[in-house]
Amino acid sequence: MHLPLLIFSLIISLAFCQVSLAQIGPNLGQTDQWMKAAKAAIERNDYETANSIFRNLIDSGQPLPEEMPYLFAETLFELKQYDNSANFLNKYLELTGFTGSHYKGAQELQLRLETPLSEMQQCQLCDRRGYRYKTCFTCEGERQIEQECNYCKAKGVVGCSRCSGSGMVTRMNIFKIVEYFECDRCAGKGRLTCPVCEGSLKEVSSCQTCNGSGKLSSEEICSHEGEIHEH
Ligand SMILES: [Zn+2]
Ligand SMILES: [Zn+2]
Numbered sequence: 593m594h595l596p597l598l599i600f601s602l603i604i605s606l607a608f609c610q611v612s613l614a615q616i617g618p619n620l621g622q623t624d625q626w627m628k629a630a631k632a633a634i635e636r637n638d639y640e641t642a643n644s645i646f647r648n649l650i651d652s653g654q655p656l657p658e659e660m661p662y663l664f665a666e667t668l669f670e671l672k673q674y675d676n677s678a679n680f681l682n683k684y685l686e687l688t689g690f691t692g693s694h695y696k697g698a699q700e701l702q703l704r705l706e707t708p709l710s711e712m713q714q715c716q717l718c719d720r721r722g723y724r725y726k727t728c729f730t731c732e733g734e735r736q737i738e739q740e741c742n743y744c745k746a747k748g749v750v751g752c753s754r755c756s757g758s759g760m761v762t763r764m765n766i767f768k769i770v771e772y773f774e775c776d777r778c779a780g781k782g783r784l785t786c787p788v789c790e791g792s793l794k795e796v797s798s799c800q801t802c803n804g805s806g807k808l809s810s811e812e813i814c815s816h817e818g819e820i821h822e823h
């Protein structure tokens with residue numbers, strides 16, 4: 593989940609907590625005005641305006657009117673933000689149950705959401721929120737990237753562990769005399785070819801930017817057609 597979205601959801605949860613406390617804020621007049629303006633915008637099919645009014649309302653931290661999540665869900669549906677629409681619709685049903693003044697409309701919206709939500713789930717071109725994937729700019733869709741070998745710090749060799757890099761090993765002979773031998777592991781060189789990059793100095797590892805998926809979500813709503821865009 594995107595960080596801004598996470599923060600956004602947190603703000604929403606906080607706003608709903610206030611609703612449950614049923615506090616009537618001093619700025620109720622302002623909230624009423626915004627709700628009126630948002631409804632008027634919906635009447636004239638100006639969902640962009642309704643969307644920004646609802647977002648202002650959420651940002652204001654004022655208690656949200658009971659019908660707000662439903663109207664916002666309808667607005668988001670029209671803007672093709674189906675996942676977000678379903679979230680607000682569920683919130684509305686959760687808060688009002690069968691008693692909401694828009695219960696019937698909410699049920700109808702639930703039905704209308706079924707097709708777009710299932711299209712989104714089946715589509716390989718978008719994330720589960722319906723946002724189009726774009727090719728990862730770091731790995732260019734390759735899922736992995738070649739970087740300098742971290743194990744040998746791009747030197748291509750590592751110190752031999754058997755001889756501690758000296759190239760010589762000691763052994764006690766039967767006369768209890770210490771004898772020196774050339775280390776057979778590194779052939780007396782004290783160094784070994786890096787076992788990770790095998791001397792290529794490069795290491796191929798999973799792309800960190802896209803977590804090895806080769807793609808990233810964009811801000812563009814998916815049409816569920818075509819191919820993944822380059823960048
Ligand atoms: Zn990547
Ligand atoms: Zn050695």
Ligand SMILES: [Zn+2]
Nearest residue numbers: 741744786789
């Ligand atoms: Zn290496």
Ligand SMILES: [Zn+2]
Nearest residue numbers: 715718814816
């Ligand atoms: Zn799609």
